[in-house]
Amino acid sequence: xxxxxRRILLKLSGEVLAGEHGHGFDFDTxxxxxxxxxxxxxxxxxxxxxxxxxNFWRGRSGGSMDRTRADHIGMLATMMNSLAxxxxxxxxxxxxxxxxxxxxxxxxxxxxxxxxxxxxxxxRVVIFGSGTGNxxxxxxxxxxxxxxxxxxxxxxxxxxxxxxxxxDPNKFPDAVKYDVVSHTEVLKKNLKVMDATAxxxxxxxNIPILVFNLSDPQNIVRAVMGENVGTIVKxx
Numbered sequence: 001x002x003x004x005x006r007r008i009l010l011k012l013s014g015e016v017l018a019g020e021h022g023h024g025f026d027f028d029t030x031x032x033x034x035x036x037x038x039x040x041x042x043x044x045x046x047x048x049x050x051x052x053x054x055n056f057w058r059g060r061s062g063g064s065m066d067r068t069r070a071d072h073i074g075m076l077a078t079m080m081n082s083l084a085x086x087x088x089x090x091x092x093x094x095x096x097x098x099x100x101x102x103x104x105x106x107x108x109x110x111x112x113x114x115x116x117x118x119x120x121x122x123x124r125v126v127i128f129g130s131g132t133g134n135x136x137x138x139x140x141x142x143x144x145x146x147x148x149x150x151x152x153x154x155x156x157x158x159x160x161x162x163x164x165x166x167x168d169p170n171k172f173p174d175a176v177k178y179d180v181v182s183h184t185e186v187l188k189k190n191l192k193v194m195d196a197t198a199x200x201x202x203x204x205x206n207i208p209i210l211v212f213n214l215s216d217p218q219n220i221v222r223a224v225m226g227e228n229v230g231t232i233v234k235x236x
Contacts, residue, residue: 001226002043003043003044003224003226004224004226005045006045007045007046007047008047008154008156009050009146009147009150009155009156010037010048010050010155010156011139011156012049012050013158014054014077015052015054015055016055016158016214017029017030017081022055023056025055027088029217030084030085030088031092032217033217033220034088035092036219036220037125037220038092038093039221040224041094041125045224046121047120047126048116048120048125048128048150049082049127053074056081057073067135074131075101075129075130075131075133078129079100079107082108082128083107086127095124095125096127097116097124097127099115099116099126099129100133101133102130108129113150117151138194138195140157140197141195141197143157144202144207154208154210156209157194158212158213158214159211159212160214160215162212162213162230163213164177164211164231164233166178166189179231180231180233181233183200183202183233186233187203193209193233194209202233203235208232208233209232209233209234210231210233212229213229
């Protein structure tokens, strides 16, 4: 079976990396995710990766803290996750580069779009850390932005549910799953695929999003191989 996408942007939440612990790193989970990424690269797929920081810090964790400062702490949390993923990938023999939207010369390259594309063309996984480098923007928005910049064929968004539903399936047993839904409908119905800024950016740049369950990390491979996994978000 051949991949149906040549270049992807994989978006992971920070919470995914915590596994069942709920905080910090679960290295069994990290290694399983990275093994799936390795399988993709061995099939010639170019992989960019954005990870959140929620396993260490969320904006609301700051309480009354200044929002800008709280978001800066969140950006640092994404870098910790980026480095952990890079380490796991390297142990699996996968060439990888971490690029940061905030300059951290001692531990990561500074994000440069052309350099990132060159790494991808050479078969290296590129992990985009520090979000967009700006407060008030989520890592979902970072994923949409980087996907547009590197001309990714699709964004793969790994979640804890099987796709996009008309309401929260964890709360409503009668929730209905979409197989395909448009960006416009996602925004109109506030379906929580991504925040509105990220969803609008994907719509305006015609970037499809595949939302799927990461309970089995091999779903990443199945999705890229074109199997019926999750929900596709795209315009008609």
